Amino acid sequence: MHIQKNISLKPYNTFGIAAKAKYFCEINSIEDLSEALGLDDYPDKFILSGGSNMLITKDIEALVLHINMKGIRVLKEDGHHVWIKIMAGENWHQMVLWTLEHDYGGLENMSLIPGNTGTAPIQNIGAYGVELKDTFESCEAMEIDTCQIQSFSKKACQFGYRDSYFKNEGKGKYILTSVTLRLTKKNHLLNTSYGAIESQLEKLGITSPTITDVSEAVIAIRRSKLPDPAELGNSGSFFKNPVVTRTEFEAFSAAHPEAPFYKVSEESYKIPAGWLIEQCGYKGKRYGDAGVHEKQALVLVNYADATGTEILTLAHTIMGSVKTKFGIEISPEVNIIG
Numbered sequence: 001m002h003i004q005k006n007i008s009l010k011p012y013n014t015f016g017i018a019a020k021a022k023y024f025c026e027i028n029s030i031e032d033l034s035e036a037l038g039l040d041d042y043p044d045k046f047i048l049s050g051g052s053n054m055l056i057t058k059d060i061e062a063l064v065l066h067i068n069m070k071g072i073r074v075l076k077e078d079g080h081h082v083w084i085k086i087m088a089g090e091n092w093h094q095m096v097l098w099t100l101e102h103d104y105g106g107l108e109n110m111s112l113i114p115g116n117t118g119t120a121p122i123q124n125i126g127a128y129g130v131e132l133k134d135t136f137e138s139c140e141a142m143e144i145d146t147c148q149i150q151s152f153s154k155k156a157c158q159f160g161y162r163d164s165y166f167k168n169e170g171k172g173k174y175i176l177t178s179v180t181l182r183l184t185k186k187n188h189l190l191n192t193s194y195g196a197i198e199s200q201l202e203k204l205g206i207t208s209p210t211i212t213d214v215s216e217a218v219i220a221i222r223r224s225k226l227p228d229p230a231e232l233g234n235s236g237s238f239f240k241n242p243v244v245t246r247t248e249f250e251a252f253s254a255a256h257p258e259a260p261f262y263k264v265s266e267e268s269y270k271i272p273a274g275w276l277i278e279q280c281g282y283k284g285k286r287y288g289d290a291g292v293h294e295k296q297a298l299v300l301v302n303y304a305d306a307t308g309t310e311i312l313t314l315a316h317t318i319m320g321s322v323k324t325k326f327g328i329e330i331s332p333e334v335n336i337i338g
């Protein structure tokens, strides 16, 4: 096992934060993973996967295990469905493109989401009306204490909005090693109800879209609104959309009838944090190298050399302003490291 020292983590996190790892090693297989977890000389370990959902605010003293296990294979299929098992280190979007090449449906709305497949279940990634849980069958994870691989059913994962067992009771106990999804082979169930997808398809003159058409529409929408981490450091939505009770929503909506919202259930409503932040005047603002994206206020960006602390300070300022103006608490979606 090759352990490197004093490695810059800038290429390993999509925010492009230049923190350092004191010790770093690549994990290319399940065997590497159990070997690395057993290294008693490095009692603290830090799991780094695609680095797309984290803000690193200081150097990491622990041994960083960079999850890089690859492989996609068909486990089984019947007339309508195919079950594919994807190793944790596979890039999510490359994997989605692979499913489209094989005409397997279900992931098209989640095209171009940054990050690796192994971390997708942790926050039940979602976009344009579809969430991971809709195609999720099971996943495997190594229990850190025992190095045993355990399988988790969809029920065991307790998926919620940007939430799962792995963010709650299971936090810090497991390392996801693979994900199994059930996709359609024919009669794909398209989900084009999200307004922006419909108008994008219309713009392209497509009336009976294929899954690839939907994927291309989603890619075009994302490119027009969300910054590409390869060009501008960011971690996608920095905040979650706050979910409020019906009573809170009624008071909010009476004061701000123009505000967009999604009804989650009879008793709860989601308010777009991007709208709240824009109303507070932050959209497109820049403070040194830390800023709020000009097209989507939910996304914080690193123009070049912002530190994690600078981004975090901006996040706290925004949270304070939203609370003062609207009485609504918003909280980060990304993991704050440090």
Ligand code: EPU
Residues within 6 Å of the ligand: 126, 127, 128, 129, 226, 235, 236, 237, 238, 239, 240, 241, 260, 272, 273, 274, 275, 276, 278, 283, 295, 296, 297, 298, 333
């Ligand atoms: N809005 C504004 N100003 C802004 C941003 C948004 O007024 O600066 C308004 C929009 O006009 C719209 C509403 O807020 O009425 C919702 O905006 P949008 O459709 O862009 O989606 P979102 O709620 O801001 C969520 C996800 C995104 C996902 C999109 C599309 C969360 C935290 N974010 O954003 O996920 O791509 O829906 O499904 O749920 C991510 O997690 O990294 C991410 C990008």
